[in-house]
Amino acid sequence: MSMPATSSLQRVLTTLSHQEPDRVPLFLLLTMHGARELNLSIKEYFSHAEHMVAGQLRMAEKYRNDCFYAFSYAAVEVEAWGGEVIFRDDGPPNAGEPFIRKAEQILSLEVPTITDIPALRRMLETISQLHAHNQGQRPIIAVVMAPFSLPVMQMGFEGYLDLMYERPDLLQRLLEINTEFCVAWANAQLAAGATAICYFNPLASTTMVTPAMFRQFDVPFSQQVCRRVNGPIAMHFASGRCLPLMDDLAELGVAVVGVSIDEDLRTLKRAASGKFSLLGNLNGIAMRNWNPSQAEAEVKAAIAAAGPGGGFILSDNHGEIPFQVPDETLLAISASVQEWGGYPLQWATQEP
Amino acid sequence: MSSDQSFSPQATDEFLQALLASDRFAVRRIITRFADLSGPFSVIEQMIVPSLEEIGHAWDSGEISLAQVYMSGRICEEMVDTLLPPASNQRINQPPIAIAVLDDYHMLGKRMIASALRASGYEIHDYGRVDVDRLIKHVINDKIAILLISVLMLPSALEVIQIRQRLDRVGLRPQIIVGGAPFRFDAQLWQEVGADAMGRSAIDAVTIVAKLLEDLS
Numbered sequence: 001m002s003m004p005a006t007s008s009l010q011r012v013l014t015t016l017s018h019q020e021p022d023r024v025p026l027f028l029l030l031t032m033h034g035a036r037e038l039n040l041s042i043k044e045y046f047s048h049a050e051h052m053v054a055g056q057l058r059m060a061e062k063y064r065n066d067c068f069y070a071f072s073y074a075a076v077e078v079e080a081w082g083g084e085v086i087f088r089d090d091g092p093p094n095a096g097e098p099f100i101r102k103a104e105q106i107l108s109l110e111v112p113t114i115t116d117i118p119a120l121r122r123m124l125e126t127i128s129q130l131h132a133h134n135q136g137q138r139p140i141i142a143v144v145m146a147p148f149s150l151p152v153m154q155m156g157f158e159g160y161l162d163l164m165y166e167r168p169d170l171l172q173r174l175l176e177i178n179t180e181f182c183v184a185w186a187n188a189q190l191a192a193g194a195t196a197i198c199y200f201n202p203l204a205s206t207t208m209v210t211p212a213m214f215r216q217f218d219v220p221f222s223q224q225v226c227r228r229v230n231g232p233i234a235m236h237f238a239s240g241r242c243l244p245l246m247d248d249l250a251e252l253g254v255a256v257v258g259v260s261i262d263e264d265l266r267t268l269k270r271a272a273s274g275k276f277s278l279l280g281n282l283n284g285i286a287m288r289n290w291n292p293s294q295a296e297a298e299v300k301a302a303i304a305a306a307g308p309g310g311g312f313i314l315s316d317n318h319g320e321i322p323f324q325v326p327d328e329t330l331l332a333i334s335a336s337v338q339e340w341g342g343y344p345l346q347w348a349t350q351e352p
Numbered sequence: 353m354s355s356d357q358s359f360s361p362q363a364t365d366e367f368l369q370a371l372l373a374s375d376r377f378a379v380r381r382i383i384t385r386f387a388d389l390s391g392p393f394s395v396i397e398q399m400i401v402p403s404l405e406e407i408g409h410a411w412d413s414g415e416i417s418l419a420q421v422y423m424s425g426r427i428c429e430e431m432v433d434t435l436l437p438p439a440s441n442q443r444i445n446q447p448p449i450a451i452a453v454l455d456d457y458h459m460l461g462k463r464m465i466a467s468a469l470r471a472s473g474y475e476i477h478d479y480g481r482v483d484v485d486r487l488i489k490h491v492i493n494d495k496i497a498i499l500l501i502s503v504l505m506l507p508s509a510l511e512v513i514q515i516r517q518r519l520d521r522v523g524l525r526p527q528i529i530v531g532g533a534p535f536r537f538d539a540q541l542w543q544e545v546g547a548d549a550m551g552r553s554a555i556d557a558v559t560i561v562a563k564l565l566e567d568l569s
Contacts, residue, residue, distance in 0.1 A: 088455075091507035097457050157460035161422055165374060207411075209419045239537065241414050261537070262414065285506060285537035322506045 008066035008138040009195070015310040016232075016255055016277050024307050024341035025066040027141070027279065027315040028330060030059050031073065032092060032323040037062075042323070043087040046072045049125035056130060060138060062327075063334040066313070068134065070127045070194060071143040071320070072119070078153050079119045080112045080181070091323055100155035103163055106170045111180045114188050124192040131193025141234075142194035143319075144186045146201035147178030147225070148218040154178075164209075164217060171217065179221045183228045190231040196255070198234045199225065200319060205240025207262070214245060219252070226252050234258060234279060239318045243268060250275040261317045265305035269312065277311040282333070284316040288324045292332035299336035304348040307341070314341070359386060359398055368403045371424040372416065383431050392435035393473075400428050401472050401558065408468075408555030422460065425467035425554055432471045446565055447497035452479035452487050454501055454508045461502040461532055461554075468554040469561065476500075484511055488518050496526045498564055500557055501547075503532040509541060516546035527564045529557060 006022045014021035034055020035045035045051045056068045075085045075095040084096030100106060114120050123142070130140050145153075151160040151174055163171050186197045203209060204218045226233055235249060236258030242249070243263050250272075259268050259280040272278055282298055290298065299314065306312040314337060321330070340347070363386065370378035387395045407424050410416045449469070453462045459481065469476050479490050491499055503509045512530055519526065530542050531551040542550035549564070551557040 088507060090510075091505050094455075094505065095457060152458070157458060158422070158463050161419055161460070164419070165423065206414065206417055208417055210417045213417070213419060239533070283537055285534050285541070288506070288538070289540075324506060324510070 007136070009136060011066060012139050012313065015312060018274055018277070018309065018311045020308075020310045020343040020345075023343060024303050024337060024345075025313045026064065026334060026337045026341070027067045027069070027313050028059070028063050028065045028321065028333070029069050029071070029141075029315055029319050030063075030065070030321055030330070031069065031071055033321070033325075033327070033330070034059060036323075036327075041089060042091075042093070046093065047122075049122050049129060052122075052126045053129040053133070056126075057133060063330050064338065065334075066138060068130045068138050068140045070123065070130060070140050070189070071198070072123060072126075074143075074145060074200065075153060076119045076123065077145050077150060077181075077185070080114075080117045080185075081109075081154060082112075083153070092320065095153040098154060098156040098159065100151075100159070103155075103159070103167050103170050106174045109174070109177055111177050111184070114184055120185065120188075124188060127189055127192040127194050134193075139195035140193060141196055141198050142186070142189035142192075143198045143200060144182050144189075146199055146204065146218070146235075147175050147182050147221045149201050149203040150178050150182075152203060164213065175217065175221050179224050182225055186225070186229045186231075186233075190229070194231070196232040196234060197229055198236050198258070198319065199254070200236050200238055202236075202238035202240050204235075204245070205237040205242055205260075206244050207237075207240040207260075211244050211248075215248065219248060222252055226254065232256075236279070236319045243271065246271040246275070256313065258315070258319055259317065265302060269306040273309070273311065277313060278306050279313045279315045280306075281317040282315065284318045284321050284325065287316065287329055287333075288322060288326075290329050290332070292328070292335075295329055295332035296336040296339070299333055300340050303337075303341055303345065307343075307345050308348055310343075359390075359394075364399055364403065367399055368406060371403055371407065371427060372420050374420070374423040374427065376427055376430075379427050379431060383435070387435055395435065396432060396471070396473055400432065401555075404428060404468055404471060404555045404558070408553035412552050418460075421554065422464055422467075425464050425471060428471035429467040432473065436473060446474060447568060448477065448494050449474060449498045449500070449561065450477035450479055450490065450494060450496045451500040451502070452482045452490070454487065454503050454511055455481070455483055456504045456508060457481060458504045461504070462500075464554040465500060465502065465531065465551070465557045468558050472558045472562075474558075474561065484514050484518070487515060491519060491526060492522060492524065497568060498529065498561055499526045500529045500531070500551075500561075503530070503534060506534045508532075509534040509545060512545035512547060527568075529560050529564075531557060 011021040073093045078095040083099040087093045232255040234256035235254045261283045528547045530547040
């Protein structure tokens with residue numbers, strides 16, 4: 001009698017419980033590549049839930065991806081607050097000019113109502129349709145921006161840093177209203193059928209602020225988010241460093257942390273072991289020029305560093321693979337995971 | 353103390369710690385004390401620039417945060433504006449230098465580089481956020497010799513190829529220095545796009561500009 005095949009969801013749940021599944025799960029965090037699959041412009045692709053659903057379904061099969069990535073672009077949250085989004089043909093839509101031009105505007109900001117925003121309704125519809133197709137086979141990963149990181153798009157990085165150093169009263173108010181929006185947006189996506197929330201928090205990284213600033217400005221709000229969101233959370237630093245924060249992250253109770261190529265994956269794994277799982281850390285920018293043998297070497301190196309014992313999902317280190325990465329490279333990554341990711345990873349114990 | 357005399361390690365360390373703590377009052381106190389003794393240029397060359405260099409290296413190796421680099425640059429820029437007002441004839445006389453952000457509203461990188469350059473005594477044209485067409489026009493009009501381009505996203509980084517090609521076609525060959533996340537994550541990308549150099553931090557840009565100016569003179 002043959003054993004039933006392990007589903008992607010089972011594979012992921014096993015690794016998240018710090019045990020070894022049948023193989024290392026692969027999360028190819030693809031957004032814009034769906035437009036290429038459907039021969040659409042990036043703007044057209046993100047304009048309809050049906051397009052994003054079709055793109056995700058195709059890419060999941062093509063690359064044997066272990067998740068559906070229900071994410072369009074980070075600036076979708078700027079749209080929610082009334083800000084401008086700029087589309088381009090060769091990359092992710094980007095936030096336009098910051099809509100908070102004077103710090104005092106923070107006093108009159110109100111939390112957007114999710115159902116009032118067409119771009120957010122489109123994402124909920126995407127999640128709902130993916131959920132209907134999915135039949136519990138793959139985790140559906142939805143995305144929110146952390147309250148502490150969203151202000152970079154709301155008011156510009158420079159204005160935000162000035163706020164941190166000079167206007168603690170307005171900073172507090174902005175983080176409070178962002179927290180309300182973040183919790184509501186995360187829970188709406190979970191209610192629509194998402195399995196988990198990828199909580200993008202690049203500004204919390206030690207690349208961006210000191211651990212003391214993280215503890216002072218981010219942790220009180222991330223604690224609220226972790227407590228009030230009705231599902232598991234993956235904190236993603238979008239290529240930023242986080243090693244000095246590992247104990248804080250464990251205390252927050254996140255299930256997964258997205259880690260950077262800038263830090264040693266073995267060291268990160270040791271620090272995370274038994275506390276939370278790691279997601280990472282292939283270099284998405286360099287990936288553009290990888291040939292199949294480089295792709296294989298990079299996949300092997302990451303699996304050897306963090307795969308043993310479970311608690312690891314192979315992914316890129318930014319949370320969004322650049323549009324310029326060719327399909328052949330993605331196929332090579334996928335094939336390498338099939339080739340080298342099967343547990344037990346006996347070969348990995350012999351790697352230096 | 354003569355103008356070519358180095359400051360004590362304790363003094364420079366005290367200055368560095370004040371910068372990392374974003375303690376404007378301590379920074380001003382130290383600078384005022386030493387500028388009175390040895391003149392503004394000594395303070396800039398022997399205290400401010402080496403401290404910003406150390407801060408840049410510390411960020412690159414993950415020891416400190418971008419917020420600390422930003423505040424250090426901003427404070428130093430303010431101090432240098434006090435020591436050498438922008439119109440001062442003591443400012444460095446140099447070929448035209450310009451800086452721009454390509455296709456993005458994330459201006460922090462440009463701001464930090466501009467601060468570090470100004471804190472090192474350079475005058476620069478700041479074009480703000482531009483697209484390729486506007487940048488080319490500015491470079492031609494201002495006869496720019498050194499062009500610093502800051503980007504956040506990979507597609508913007510790849511647009512530097514066009515900038516180089518279009519400037520070549522009109523017979524201009526400014527030295528192009530690029531910086532930003534895509535260049536940090538792909539060490540060969542700056543060469544691929546036809547730049548002359550890549551800076552990993554704001555103070556890197558100052559070192560590269562100084563070297564290029566030396567080559568140009």
